Structures are given as structure tokens and as C-alpha cells.
Amino acid sequence: MNQELNVWLERLTSLYKSQMRQAASSAGLQMVHLEVMQYLSVCNGYSNTAQALSEYLGQTKGSISQTLKVMEQLGLVTKSNCTRDKRIVRLALTKLARAQLTAVAEQLVVVDHNHEQLTAGIRNLLKGWQQHHEQPGFGLCQSCRYHQPMDEKQFLCQLTKETLSTTGQLQLCREHEF
């Protein structure tokens, strides 16, 4: 990897982590709780599970399971059994969690006048990265190989054969493939 890029990536992640840690502690939360909440706030209906969280955060299932147990007790997350597949437990954020999250997001404000270029750059970096490491999904429907447009309001997911609303396009999907 380009060496300077590596340094800045390192600094970016450190700073992000550091800010998150601060935000978490000022809200009386743990880092992981914030990470889980942030993920659940941007993932789609296929991806709101403990297993997906485990893959996204790179931690073991057991660890995630424990974290979720605590978060449920804190009133941040609710669990509900999936009727189609009885192994699966679907996760959802409570109102409290969403409120906490927006409070934290306000602390993370960054002034940057060149959003679009940077966003495109990072998206591209991630694409190469995930392909190189054969990492599972976590992208947006728009860029997915299974995405088939229908009209302005709907599109077809060729993987699940389901018709989805375009409003869900801005959510991360676990099954995403470039």
C-alpha cells in the first residue's frame, strides 16, 4: 500500500476511535455499544443479526452475543424471532438508542468541503480492499451485482428474488457483492 496513505488511514482510524470512545463515555456507554448501534442504524432487513454484526465488527459470535445481552438490559436493543427462519434473531434499536446515537453524531461533526470526491475515493478503496481479502459484503444496493432496477420506487434483488423499495438503498447489506 502507498505508505503515506497508510499513515493517514492509521491516523484516521485512531482519531475516529478516540472520538467514539469519548462520545461513548460521555453518554455513559461502552465503545462496542456505539459501534453496534451505528451498524444497526444503517443496515438493511437482511443484515440486522448477531452473525452479521460479528462479521462486520470482526469479533467472535460469543462476544457479540454477550454485548447484545447487556444492550438489551440497558434498553438499547430489542430482539425478535424471525418467523421464516427460526434460528435467526432480528435486532432493532429502541427509541432511546436512536436518541443517543443522534446526540453522539452531533459531536462528530466534520467540516469538509469536498465530500463527494472523498466519499467516492473511500468507496473505491473499500471495494478494492474487500475484493482483495474476499471479505463479505456490507455495501449499498446501488453498487451490488444483484441489484436490478425496475422503476423509480422499486428494484429487484436477484439474490433473494424480492422486490424492494428504493428507500432501502442507502442501507448496508450483508449480502452485498460488487
Next chain:
Amino acid sequence: MNQELNVWLERLTSLYKSQMRQAASSAGLQMVHLEVMQYLSVCNGYSNTAQALSEYLGQTKGSISQTLKVMEQLGLVTKSNCTRDKRIVRLALTKLARAQLTAVAEQLVVVDHNHEQLTAGIRNLLKGWQQHHEQPGFGLCQSCRYHQPMDEKQFLCQLTKETLSTTGQLQLCREHEF
């Protein structure tokens, strides 16, 4: 902050963290050890201390102190007392640590054909971020307000009033200010 940018930043940091965790465990190390090593490999002579590490990683001094104690026992880090200021303990990586680090870096290879633009974008983002949060330094001499060029091989640091070699310009400085 731009919402999509936020999502990608989140994903980028998660993926980076996840990869680091994997790399660390495959080398028989802890995450923190890797983070410390990576920092020490890119920081300059003003910034190789426990305090700087604490600020960079956003952890308490005590935690860093403990981590360094372990790393010294593992033969990854050496400590030496600073003669000018007897409170300060200067840190250095051992050959072993550098070898481990390059082994890990090889695992982190990313294919990206647009380095320069992305690098510039991230640098800019960090600039805005650090200024907004009044975070301490951690930038390169080139972009520092205290940087005063002399000739091709040397420059003056107006903060410390020292003449420095340009070869150190690619190292992170704790005192950096835009």
C-alpha cells in the same frame, strides 16, 4: 457530516480494525501492541513517549503504561531515560518489532489506483477534524505552522528552535499544528 461519508468512514474503520485484529492474532500479538508499534514506527523524536501514545490512541496513561510494560517483556520495545528532561521515557522499537510490523503490513495490501487524490482527501478531512475538535497535533512537518524551510536537506522547527533533517518530515509529530 455528510451522511454517506459517515457510513463509509464507519465501515472503513471497522474493516481496518478487523484486519488489524486478524493480523495481530496471526502474529500472536494483541491489537494494542500493533497499534503502538505502528505509531512508534511513524512518529518523530519529539513524539515517542507514553504520553503521546495516550493522546494518539485516546487511552489513559495508566493503560498505555501497562501495555508498554508487557511489550518490553515481549522484547518489542525498549525504554531509555531522556537526559534533558528526566521525567520523560523515550520509546524505541526493537528489530523484532519492526520485522513483525512489516510482516503485518504485507497482509494489509490494498489495490487502489487513485492514491493521491484519496490521500489528499483524507489529509484534508483530518485537518478539518482536528481543528474543529482542537485535537492535538499528529501531522507531518510539511504542513505544520512551525515548519520553516532552510535548504533541501534541512529545515527549522520554530517551536523547538531546532534544525531538523528533511528525512524526518515523513514522521508524525505530536506538536503538529496546521
Next chain:
DNA sequence: GCATAAAGTTTAGAAACTATACTAATATTT
């Protein structure tokens, strides 16, 4: 000189992470 700040260490307790073993439901193979 005296108070204050800065760099580090130490300790105790809380929290998270890993590894392993386990249950239950679904897919796949034979």
C-alpha cells in the same frame, strides 16, 4: 521558594474478548 503542572507507575475493579463446547434449526448429500 512554593505551588502547580506534566510524565509515568501502580493498584483494584469493571468490562470486553477469545476459545470452547453446546443447542437448535435449516441445507445438503447420499
Next chain:
DNA sequence: AAATATTAGTATAGTTTCTAAACTTTATGC
């Protein structure tokens, strides 16, 4: 149709890290 393998999730024990608070030592400011 039955056996096997895979996937989702939980539970437990042990290790490690992290924080917070109290403390030393050295340097700086008034």
C-alpha cells in the same frame, strides 16, 4: 427419507485490557 454438514445463537471460564484514583518524580511559573 435419513444422515451429515452448515448456520445462528447461547453459555462459561479464563485472559487481557481499560479506567479511575492515588502516588512519585521532575520541571515550570509566579
